[in-house]
Amino acid sequence: KRIGFALLGSGAVFTMLGVSLFFNKSLMRLGNLLFIAGVPMTIGPGRTAGYFFQPKKSRATACLALGIFLVFIGSPVFGILLEIFGLLNLFGNMFPLLKMMIKTLPGVGSLLGDGGRGARRDDSNRDSYEDDQGYVDNYEQGRDDRYYRDRDGGSDRNDWNY
Numbered sequence: 001k002r003i004g005f006a007l008l009g010s011g012a013v014f015t016m017l018g019v020s021l022f023f024n025k026s027l028m029r030l031g032n033l034l035f036i037a038g039v040p041m042t043i044g045p046g047r048t049a050g051y052f053f054q055p056k057k058s059r060a061t062a063c064l065a066l067g068i069f070l071v072f073i074g075s076p077v078f079g080i081l082l083e084i085f086g087l088l089n090l091f092g093n094m095f096p097l098l099k100m101m102i103k104t105l106p107g108v109g110s111l112l113g114d115g116g117r118g119a120r121r122d123d124s125n126r127d128s129y130e131d132d133q134g135y136v137d138n139y140e141q142g143r144d145d146r147y148y149r150d151r152d153g154g155s156d157r158n159d160w161n162y
Contacts, residue, residue: 004042011035015080023076032068032083052090060089 015031018024040048052061064086070079103109 001042004038004040007034007038007041009038011038018076019080023080025071025074025076028071028076028080032071036068057090060086062086064090 011031011034013031014027014034018027018029018031021027043051051057063082067079067082067084067086070076070082072079099112103112
């Protein structure tokens with residue numbers, strides 16, 4: 001795994017350096033080669049093939065592969081654009097998880113707005129609370145709305161069905 005992370009990091013550095021040096025083809029090719037070698041070294045060849053060749057990720061994998069191919073044949077601008085599109089589609093669902101993990105870090109969480117506390121709210125001054133499913137719990141009445149719902153699933157606070 002250490003070698004895989006080193007290859008992935010080096011691939012990212014060479015690719016970024018190639019992009020910043022006006023799409024230097026040699027650096028971008030080297031970055032792509034290191035990326036291609038680093039992914040299977042990090043998570044294993046079986047898991048790599050299982051992830052990249054899922055039917056729902058086929059379009060993203062095709063964009064990434066076509067982008068790498070375009071960089072290799074000498075069209076780095078279109079190649080890197082396709083690679084970015086493919087990578088965002090492959091790994092885009094991990095960004096919310098990554099953001100949530102970063103918010104828990106002591107120094108970085110405060111920069112993102114939560115201060116590392118997560119999504120807490122002060123319910124001490126409220127008479128009712130609505131949970132994730134939309135049910136209302138009335139503290140003052142001592143009864144929970146979810147147990148007194150109409151047959152059609154709607155809830156009318158004035159018409160309780162006991």
